[in-house]
Amino acid sequence: MPTESGTCSAARQAKQKRKSHSLSIRRTNSSEQERTALPREMLEGQDSKLPSSVRSTLLELFGQIEREFENLYIENLELRREIETLNERLAAEGQAIDGAELSKGQLKTKASHSTSQLSQKLKTTYKASTSKIVSSFKTTTSRAVCQLVKEYIGHRDGIWDVSVARTQPVVLGTASADHTALLWSIETGRCLVKYSGHVGSVNSIKFHPSEQLALTASGDQTAHIWSYAVQLPTPQPIADTTQICGEDEVECSDKDEPDVDADVSSDCPTIRVPLTSLKSHQGVVIAADWLVGGKQAVTASWDRTANLFDVETAELVHSLTGHDQELTHCCTHPTQRLVVTSSRDTTFRLWDFRDPSIHSVNVFQGHTDTVTSAVFTVGDNVVSGSDDRTVKVWDLRNMRSPIATIRTDSAINRINVCVGQKIIALPHDNRQVRLFDMSGVRLARLPRSSRQGHRRMVCCSAWSEDHPMCNLFTCGFDRQAIGWSINIPALLQEK
Numbered sequence: 001m002p003t004e005s006g007t008c009s010a011a012r013q014a015k016q017k018r019k020s021h022s023l024s025i026r027r028t029n030s031s032e033q034e035r036t037a038l039p040r041e042m043l044e045g046q047d048s049k050l051p052s053s054v055r056s057t058l059l060e061l062f063g064q065i066e067r068e069f070e071n072l073y074i075e076n077l078e079l080r081r082e083i084e085t086l087n088e089r090l091a092a093e094g095q096a097i098d099g100a101e102l103s104k105g106q107l108k109t110k111a112s113h114s115t116s117q118l119s120q121k122l123k124t125t126y127k128a129s130t131s132k133i134v135s136s137f138k139t140t141t142s143r144a145v146c147q148l149v150k151e152y153i154g155h156r157d158g159i160w161d162v163s164v165a166r167t168q169p170v171v172l173g174t175a176s177a178d179h180t181a182l183l184w185s186i187e188t189g190r191c192l193v194k195y196s197g198h199v200g201s202v203n204s205i206k207f208h209p210s211e212q213l214a215l216t217a218s219g220d221q222t223a224h225i226w227s228y229a230v231q232l233p234t235p236q237p238i239a240d241t242t243q244i245c246g247e248d249e250v251e252c253s254d255k256d257e258p259d260v261d262a263d264v265s266s267d268c269p270t271i272r273v274p275l276t277s278l279k280s281h282q283g284v285v286i287a288a289d290w291l292v293g294g295k296q297a298v299t300a301s302w303d304r305t306a307n308l309f310d311v312e313t314a315e316l317v318h319s320l321t322g323h324d325q326e327l328t329h330c331c332t333h334p335t336q337r338l339v340v341t342s343s344r345d346t347t348f349r350l351w352d353f354r355d356p357s358i359h360s361v362n363v364f365q366g367h368t369d370t371v372t373s374a375v376f377t378v379g380d381n382v383v384s385g386s387d388d389r390t391v392k393v394w395d396l397r398n399m400r401s402p403i404a405t406i407r408t409d410s411a412i413n414r415i416n417v418c419v420g421q422k423i424i425a426l427p428h429d430n431r432q433v434r435l436f437d438m439s440g441v442r443l444a445r446l447p448r449s450s451r452q453g454h455r456r457m458v459c460c461s462a463w464s465e466d467h468p469m470c471n472l473f474t475c476g477f478d479r480q481a482i483g484w485s486i487n488i489p490a491l492l493q494e495k
Helices: 002-030 032-044 052-100 104-135 488-494
Strands: 145-153 159-164 172-176 181-184 191-195 202-207 213-218 222-227 242-244 276-279 285-290 296-301 306-310 316-320 327-332 338-343 347-355 358-365 371-376 381-386 390-395 404-407 416-418 423-427 433-437 442-445 458-463 472-476 480-486
Touching (some): 159 472, 172 480, 181 213, 222 285, 222 296, 285 327, 296 327, 306 338, 347 371, 347 381, 371 416
Parallel strands (some): 159 202, 159 458
Antiparallel strands (some): 145 480, 159 172, 172 181, 172 202, 181 191, 202 213, 213 222, 222 276, 296 306, 306 316, 327 338, 338 371, 347 358, 371 381, 381 390, 390 404, 423 433, 433 442, 458 472, 472 480
């Protein structure tokens, strides 16, 4: 009976393998304390400046890590042996069935079917465990044309904020850690006005909705309102640096930062005294913005409060309290008396001043780390960005959960939304700038190489829908701002 003897032999081999494996597991468990005690004795015998309690805690943690890896390794061995045992069982059963009633063709079909089922189950398990990670970085194929139009170089330290004037003439404003704010000609890249009234880092800049006024927030615990008058120079021809968004970038070092040894801003007029100084905070003023109409301004501070001021009298109208940690940003609605403040307490709050007698507040919870900014969009939506590497789109009428979530691979700084096209610009800590639509679909990535793009963290972005030359501006800690021309309509038609 050769068929029967073959079956018994295969069964005995499988049984001996399982028995030897169980013995090895018992030996592993019994010697676990001996092996963990060995490095402990070796380390305790070495000289160390760490306290004994800290060393003991570290040894325990490393021991736990070692045991976890060991358990994973043992499970892996068990799975491999089970697969081998299953293959041997299939082969043994195949021999017995082949001698009884099945032809060789039928046996081969059945064995291959069982093996393929096992293989498919393993593949499915593997795909399921990795799909959640991969899906966060999937992107759509886009053909958005991105052109670097102009670089604005002149600050001596990182640029925290960038903004575009809402009145004629349209100029670009930048706020820097070098204690100054600069106004630029968008067309030529020349510095037009330098504001040096602050004695601390200038953290944000916003333009008045109808007058030639600028509002800056500073680390000197104040916000300043100052007037400017500029005359735009004649524009120069633009060099063609067109690239397709989403190209592979070329890594570049911090040594490639723009050379600003020559003080570009020294030749332009300097404003040293503000029209109005808004004082009431006990900490850094990290951001400020105008309410609709421009008669009031709101400031956000590291003292965990936001303050509403009367612009004409500089008097404090309301102090907005409730955040548990430092504020990171504030933003106002373009057409309604609404304010949104974001904080390191992982929340952002909506303040409603439409009814003079009632000042309601709503708290939005959904992030797991600092909310770096929250901005209004067209309609009843708010978009929030966070250090937890996500951007969430919210409906003001339903605060319980976001209507869209964008997951990225890096912390997100001050975001901005193109209202007309409903495109979100995401500046990242990893020097990238990505564009998404309101539903969370990635549209493009601005090119970054040794020849163009930011070389360090990108701090802020700002859209300018009316300017014929540039429609997106970005600034970063590489001490420069960049103006981009992006063919958004072609991108949307491609979708």
